Amino acid sequence: MTPLVSAEEIGRRYPNADEDMLQRIRRAVALVNEQAHPQGVQAHFDVDDSLCLCGYTPSGKDIKAHLAGSTAVVVGVCTIGATIDRLIERTKVSDLATAYFVDLAASYAVENLAERECARLGQQCRQQGLLCTTRYSCGYGDFDLRDQPTLLALSGADKAMRIQVNDGGMMYPTKTITYMVGLIPARTL
Numbered sequence: 775m776t777p778l779v780s781a782e783e784i785g786r787r788y789p790n791a792d793e794d795m796l797q798r799i800r801r802a803v804a805l806v807n808e809q810a811h812p813q814g815v816q817a818h819f820d821v822d823d824s825l826c827l828c829g830y831t832p833s834g835k836d837i838k839a840h841l842a843g844s845t846a847v848v849v850g851v852c853t854i855g856a857t858i859d860r861l862i863e864r865t866k867v868s869d870l871a872t873a874y875f876v877d878l879a880a881s882y883a884v885e886n887l888a889e890r891e892c893a894r895l896g897q898q899c900r901q902q903g904l905l906c907t908t909r910y911s912c913g914y915g916d917f918d919l920r921d922q923p924t925l926l927a928l929s930g931a932d933k934a935m936r937i938q939v940n941d942g943g944m945m946y947p948t949k950t951i952t953y954m955v956g957l958i959p960a961r962t963l
Contacts, residue, residue: 777807779886784802784875787878802872807883810854812854812855812887813853815930815934817929819849821845833917835916836914836917840956841910846904846956847957848895852887852891853884853937855947855949858883892908899957906958907958909953909955922939
């Protein structure tokens with residue numbers, strides 16, 4: 775399996791890192807790549823200009839503008855699993871500095887997973903004469919985090935991947951991303 779994150783990727787954030795820091799970054803990246811359990815789901819919905827998906831319309835003007843012109847919307851969720859949350863907590867007890875880098879590497883890993891999922895979607899769509907918008911997640915612009923439970927339910931991730939969300943919209947496992955992508959017929963552009 776292709777690693778989700780690399781030490782070089784994290785190291786670019788710290789151009790003046792000493793050898794001790796680089797060693798912690800390499801250890802953190804190795805731990806995340808070893809213990810991550812990447813999963814993703816995507817659900818496709820045909821939509822009209824109202825952007826209504828099974829009775830749900832996304833909150834906020836920004837997401838509606840982002841999806842404008844879409845004839846279909848994909849609701850996606852990806853996670854690298856709860857083992858990473860436990861890894862971060864265990865590492866905090868013994869080595870807080872490394873725990874910071876584990877958390878950072880895990881954040882990069884789930885972002886990279888989402889990018890891979892969307893790239894694969896884009897490739898499939900191009901074969902069907904469709905173009906994809908970029909992914910847009912709850913918490914961007916005015917797209918409310920409180921929409922997370924609905925996106926989890928629409929995608930099926932709440933049951934298939936056992937993703938949970940609290941009242942504030944924060945998910946568990948914490949290294950989880952929900953997103954929406956609009957599909958637009960290429961001929962309309």
